[in-house]
Amino acid sequence: MTDFVVILISTILVNNFVLVQFLGLCPFMGVSNKLETAIGMGGATTFVLTLASICSYLVHNYVLSPLGLEYLKTIAFILVIAVVVQFAKMFIEKTSPLLYRVLGVFLPLITTNCAVLGVALQNTAKAHTFTQSALYGFGAALGFSLVLILFSAMRERLAVADVPVPFKGAAIGMITAGLMSLAFMGFSGLV
Amino acid sequence: MVEYLLTHPFIGALVALVSLALVFGAILGYAAVQFKVEGDPIVEQLDNLLPQTQCGQCSYPGCRPYAEAIANGDAINKCPPGGQSTINAIADLLDVEAPTLDEEHGEESEVKTVAFIREDECIGCTKCIQACPMDAILGAAKQMHTVIGDECTGCDLCVEPCPVDCIDMLPIETTIGDWRWDKPKASQEQLNNLIATDKQAVEDGAAA
Numbered sequence: 001m002t003d004f005v006v007i008l009i010s011t012i013l014v015n016n017f018v019l020v021q022f023l024g025l026c027p028f029m030g031v032s033n034k035l036e037t038a039i040g041m042g043g044a045t046t047f048v049l050t051l052a053s054i055c056s057y058l059v060h061n062y063v064l065s066p067l068g069l070e071y072l073k074t075i076a077f078i079l080v081i082a083v084v085v086q087f088a089k090m091f092i093e094k095t096s097p098l099l100y101r102v103l104g105v106f107l108p109l110i111t112t113n114c115a116v117l118g119v120a121l122q123n124t125a126k127a128h129t130f131t132q133s134a135l136y137g138f139g140a141a142l143g144f145s146l147v148l149i150l151f152s153a154m155r156e157r158l159a160v161a162d163v164p165v166p167f168k169g170a171a172i173g174m175i176t177a178g179l180m181s182l183a184f185m186g187f188s189g190l191v
Numbered sequence: 192m193v194e195y196l197l198t199h200p201f202i203g204a205l206v207a208l209v210s211l212a213l214v215f216g217a218i219l220g221y222a223a224v225q226f227k228v229e230g231d232p233i234v235e236q237l238d239n240l241l242p243q244t245q246c247g248q249c250s251y252p253g254c255r256p257y258a259e260a261i262a263n264g265d266a267i268n269k270c271p272p273g274g275q276s277t278i279n280a281i282a283d284l285l286d287v288e289a290p291t292l293d294e295e296h297g298e299e300s301e302v303k304t305v306a307f308i309r310e311d312e313c314i315g316c317t318k319c320i321q322a323c324p325m326d327a328i329l330g331a332a333k334q335m336h337t338v339i340g341d342e343c344t345g346c347d348l349c350v351e352p353c354p355v356d357c358i359d360m361l362p363i364e365t366t367i368g369d370w371r372w373d374k375p376k377a378s379q380e381q382l383n384n385l386i387a388t389d390k391q392a393v394e395d396g397a398a399a
Contacts, residue, residue, distance in 0.1 A: 094226035
């Protein structure tokens, strides 16, 4: 049990995928202009990341490992992620049109989110079990959502702040992200 | 089988990847059939018949909402830009009697017109700007307004709100700049793909 808590805290705060491992920076900068879209993106990523890490664990342990084909894991995981995203899109569109309207535009974006592939590859590198893999993916997604929402809340305020002209727009966003990353360094050594 | 794949890693890799792709493809194919989202086909068809001027003279905020309203049982004769030809086409689709155009919503005009603001008389009240569904009128409060001719669909909606009656609907005149050869005659197959107003125009052209 403590093992699971440690994994969650480690992925959300200490080894945060965006601010410490610098994965998934593209949606982090791209979808953080508004708080609402950030929440939508966070929800969609959590859904896909958890599912993708479970599926890639299954593919790795029951298809690739028995055949001695671990070196194919990158390409196989990309395939898995693309399928999971597409399947999730169809499933949500059918079962919950409301949720689809909230998440719809973000779902295809997640395919190219390198945090998803990063989680799948790290799961195999760390030889996680099934539950650990699922938790690792879920924690990574929670960490991603957390910093995305925090960052977008800050950017909404930055948009109306009196920023010097050369720093306006993406530049001040990058600086803010750097400062957030520094702040998250304070969590290292927690676990 | 597994031993053979283990001893021939290259073939093993190929087989593993191809079968993974096949399995995933089958899952997605199944999902595409199983979770197919059906739109409302009759609304699509009605929307395709309407002229897409989005003028709002039918009292709905655009052509698609009007198409939805027709599907829910509203009258089909509220579309002045489409005119009688659109009404006939919709009546044909829904298999009902074709009524004549409801005059309450405006008259069908023979010639295409654009709005023109007599700028000396404009008092800058912005009422026509608010009425314009196409955002084709430029201007600000207490400043003279003018119409962007290319954007205007000739829907007449700006004429009514103008307190000084300085908006005219002028027929579009052919100038040397925009004179065109007559359009080539369409084949029957192409005719079937046209919206009703265009179809009428082609048929009129053929008759004349």
